[in-house]
Amino acid sequence: MKKTFSLQVEGLHPDRRLDAIKHEIRKYLRRERSKALPEGADFWDFDCRFAVPPNAPEPVAVGAVMALVDAAAAAQAAQFYLEVLARAAKRAPRIHPTENADGTPLAAAPYVGD
Secondary structure, eight states: OEEEEESOOTTSOHHHHHHHHHHHHHHHHHHHHTSOOOTTOOEEEEEEEEEOTTSOOEEEOGGGHHHHHHHHHHTTOSEEEEEEEEEEEOOOOOOOTTBOTTSOBOOOOOOOOO
16 A cells, blocks of 8 residues: 555544554555465565655555554645555464574583572
8 A cells, every 4th residue: 555645634634543543554455464475484574665745755664554644634734655565474483492493402501609
């Protein structure tokens, strides 16, 4: 989704417009996450960019999008640009704190008493 959202629409309360925008963003994320993953992928990751014109879009985390939308509304911005692109990704394996990256146990540190 690459879209410029207008926060000020004639005949619509700004709070209701903000709710509608947030709903549209969440609906897009939900729709993308429900798509079938390609082979070898674990989850859908999102590349997001956000800007309040005339600034250039900057990369942001998907979790920060709603806070940025709220901030744009609080700053009385007339519009903002949001780009959310889904991509399939694979999670990195977790490494246990007592193992090396290759899975071998860490060497035990000698005990140093009081």
